[in-house]
Amino acid sequence: MSLLRVEGIHKRYGKEEVLKGVSFELERGETKVIIGPSGTGKSTLLRCINQLTPPEKGRVWLDGTEITHAHAKINDLRAQIGFVFQSFNLFSHLTALGNVRIGPIKVKGMSKEDATELAMEELGRVGLKDKADAYPAQLSGGQQQRVSIARAYAMRPKLILFDEPTSALDPELIGEVLEVMISLAKGGMTMLVVTHEMGFARAVADEIIFMEHGVITEQGEPKQMFLAPKHKRTGEFLNKITELYGETD
Amino acid sequence: MLLHGTLINIELLLALLIVGLLVGTLIALLQVYGGRFLGTLASGYAWIFRSIPALVLLFLFYFGPSQFGVNVAPFIAATIALGLRSSAYQSQIFRGALQAIPHGQMMAARSLGMTRVQAIVSIIIPQALRLSIAGWSNEFSSVVKDTTLAYVVGLNEVLRKVRIITDRHYDLAMLAYLTVALIFLGLTYAGNWGLGWLETRIRIPGLQIGGEL
Numbered sequence: 001m002s003l004l005r006v007e008g009i010h011k012r013y014g015k016e017e018v019l020k021g022v023s024f025e026l027e028r029g030e031t032k033v034i035i036g037p038s039g040t041g042k043s044t045l046l047r048c049i050n051q052l053t054p055p056e057k058g059r060v061w062l063d064g065t066e067i068t069h070a071h072a073k074i075n076d077l078r079a080q081i082g083f084v085f086q087s088f089n090l091f092s093h094l095t096a097l098g099n100v101r102i103g104p105i106k107v108k109g110m111s112k113e114d115a116t117e118l119a120m121e122e123l124g125r126v127g128l129k130d131k132a133d134a135y136p137a138q139l140s141g142g143q144q145q146r147v148s149i150a151r152a153y154a155m156r157p158k159l160i161l162f163d164e165p166t167s168a169l170d171p172e173l174i175g176e177v178l179e180v181m182i183s184l185a186k187g188g189m190t191m192l193v194v195t196h197e198m199g200f201a202r203a204v205a206d207e208i209i210f211m212e213h214g215v216i217t218e219q220g221e222p223k224q225m226f227l228a229p230k231h232k233r234t235g236e237f238l239n240k241i242t243e244l245y246g247e248t249d
Numbered sequence: 250m251l252l253h254g255t256l257i258n259i260e261l262l263l264a265l266l267i268v269g270l271l272v273g274t275l276i277a278l279l280q281v282y283g284g285r286f287l288g289t290l291a292s293g294y295a296w297i298f299r300s301i302p303a304l305v306l307l308f309l310f311y312f313g314p315s316q317f318g319v320n321v322a323p324f325i326a327a328t329i330a331l332g333l334r335s336s337a338y339q340s341q342i343f344r345g346a347l348q349a350i351p352h353g354q355m356m357a358a359r360s361l362g363m364t365r366v367q368a369i370v371s372i373i374i375p376q377a378l379r380l381s382i383a384g385w386s387n388e389f390s391s392v393v394k395d396t397t398l399a400y401v402v403g404l405n406e407v408l409r410k411v412r413i414i415t416d417r418h419y420d421l422a423m424l425a426y427l428t429v430a431l432i433f434l435g436l437t438y439a440g441n442w443g444l445g446w447l448e449t450r451i452r453i454p455g456l457q458i459g460g461e462l
Contacts, residue, residue, distance in 0.1 A: 052356055089353035093376045103361040106371055135454050148357075155361060159312050169342025 001064055003190050004159055005026045009048050009058035012128070018044050018057065020214040026159065031191040033201040033222075036211035037237065042194040043086075045211070046161045049192070050081045063158055080241050082152030082160035086167050090136040090146040096123060096147045097132040099116065103155045122150040126180050142173030146180055159190035166197060196241045210234045250414070251425075252256065252351035254407030255432055258396040261327055262338045265392060268332025275337030280340065282369060291340070291457050298337035303398050304329040311402040327399035335392050346377040365388045394433060407432060 012188040018041040023220055026032055034042050038169055047053035049060055051067060051074055060067045067077050076216040090099050100119035104110040116149070125210050128145035136144055150247040152160050165181065166174040178200050183209040195201070201208055202222050209219040210231075216226070218234045279291035298306075311326035320328075350373050358368035400409035411429055415422045 010378070050360060052360060060254055074362055075361075075362045078360060081360075083357075083360035085353060085357065089357035090359065091349075091354060091372055091376075093372075093379065102371065103363075105369050107362040140452055 002026060003030075003063055003171075004049070004152070004192070005061040006049060006081055007056045007061075008061050009045065009060070009061045011044055011048055011053065011055045011154045016187060018214055019048065019058075021058070022072070022207060022211070022216055023058075023216070024219065026190060026192060028190055029188045029236060030206045031185040031189075031193065031204050032207045032209055033205040034192065034194045034203065034211060035196065035201070035237070042211055046083070046163050046192065046194060049161060050078050051113045052083070059162050075107070078140055079103070080158045082155060082157035084145070084148055084152055084160060084162045086164040088136070088141070088148045088168070090144055090148055091138060092136055095133050095135055096128060096139065096143075096150075099147055100138070100151045100154050107155070109118075112210045118154055119150070123147070125153070125212045126150045127176075140173060141169045142176045145169065145177045149177070149184070153184065153189075159192065160184070162191065162193040162195065164196075165193050166195065196245045198226075198245060200240050210237065212237075250410050250426060251407055251432070254405060254410035257324075257404065257406045258393075259436070261331070261396045261399060261404070262393055264324075264328040265332035265335055265396070266389070268328060269335030269339045269388075269392070272333060272336035274343055276336060277343035277347055278342035278369070282345050295337045297338050298334050299341075303331065303334055303395055303399060305424065306334055307398060307402050309369055310343065323399065323402045323404040324404055324416075327396075330401070331392065331395055334395075335388065338391075339385070342381050342388060343377060345384070346380035347373060348400050349380055350376050379448075379451055382444055386441050386444045389444060390437050393436050393440060395410075397429075398435075414454075 004026040007023045008027070008129060009019050010017065014200050022045055022070070024032075036042055044053060049057070049067075054056075055068070056130070056136045057120055058068070061187040062077055062080060065077065083180060090096075090107075090162065091102065097116065097119050100122050101110075101112070101115035102116060104115040105112060120129060120132060123132055128143060128146055128150070131139060131143060131147075136147070139147065148162075149165075162181065166177050169177065174197070178197060181191070181193070181200065182204050188248075193200070194206075204224050207219055208225045210217050210225070210229075218229060218231050220230075225234065226238060229238065268451075269327045276291045276294055279287045280295070283291060304361075307330045311321060311323065314326075315320050330455040347430060354372055354376070355368055358372045359365070363371070396406060398406040400405055400412070403409070407429055414425050
């Protein structure tokens with residue numbers, strides 16, 4: 001059984017249909033990268049998966065439980081799905097430590113002591129133990145994004161969704177975030193990543209999913225996608241973003 | 250005598266601010282998160298209590314119940330009338346602050362598995378309260394002075410005491426009213442200083458409102 005199964009997701013904003021029936025699966029421990037031109041619904045797809053934006057049609061299962069079911073325990077299910085935002089969205093009134101431990105405390109009912117210990121460990125994992133008392137506004141973008149990854153991982157989710165995690169960062173800060181993500185992927189975390197970082201895709205992706213105009217037009221192993229894409233359009237796009245974003249690995 | 254009167258103003262001020270804060274926060278939360286029906290009710294409430302003159306409210310809450318045989322003490326009537334009026338203004342300050350918190354904060358909280366209520370209580374309100382202090386400073390300066398209106402329902406506050414003095418010693422009128430003016434200058438100054446101190450005290454280093462809207 002797949003860890004994540006997405007079937008026939010449709011979503012429209014007003015007149016415009018952003019997602020026109022997207023289906024795919026993600027096995028435990030896999031990392032899949034979603035690429036495609038902007039405005040093709042990649043971010044919307046991620047939000048449809050954890051129901052931050054409920055889809056109009058289509059179903060999503062996490063580990064056999066249907067998230068899209070009318071009686072699904074949505075908060076319990078969301079707690080099992082980490083989400084890393086493009087703009088970090090760290091809680092502005094909490095320190096780095098506060099951000100990482102609030103989920104375990106409020107959602108899992110963990111004691112403050114245990115949550116603090118866990119949070120310090122997670123901050124250590126992303127190399128920010130010494131920034132535990134800093135507020136988000138006192139951190140660089142790269143540091144904020146690492147804290148937000150720690151915040152997601154501290155919940156011990158079954159999978160983590162990444163929505164263009166490096167797109168809001170200065171080029172010199174991208175590397176530190178990708179490094180954390182690569183080590184998570186290699187550590188067996190199940191990840192679904194919307195990104196233009198082809199270096200990351202080559203390094204850890206089990207599969208690349210190419211989306212355009214609200215549908216998946218092609219998917220396959222990175223090697224095959226780069227060397228022998230089935231569609232001309234996929235090849236053109238891959239060449240263009242590799243040229244634009246380089247091979248940061 | 251004036252000092253005793255001033256103390257009553259301060260008591261009334263604290264009481265009405267507490268009523269205003271509690272009711273105002275509730276109204277603001279309903280306006281922002283209450284959905285269409287409750288939101289409209291809350292907006293209607295805010296509109297009504299901001300539209301009626303303070304004196305009319307005082308008379309309504311003081312003389313109104315006595316028509317039905319219920320006697321309300323001046324202090325209670327003044328606290329309710331001015332407190333509800335202040336709650337309408339405070340709700341608008343707090344509503345603005347709630348709406349200024351970027352939507353990304355709510356999304357991040359929900360993505361961790363928090364319920365909507367948990368997200369509002371632990372993430373949104375603490376940030377919105379900090380943003381509200383500047384507006385409250387203004388509201389504070391305004392309600393401090395409103396407490397003198399309570400003399401019309403017979404509350405023994407400072408202005409009424411002055412009236413008692415000047416009724417007997419007309420020649421002291423100028424001096425007495427100047428003293429009252431000074432007392433309120435002092436009160437307003439102290440209050441704003443206190444709120445300024447609080448604002449610095451709970452300021453989050455480098456906080457700007459930002460992120461996903």
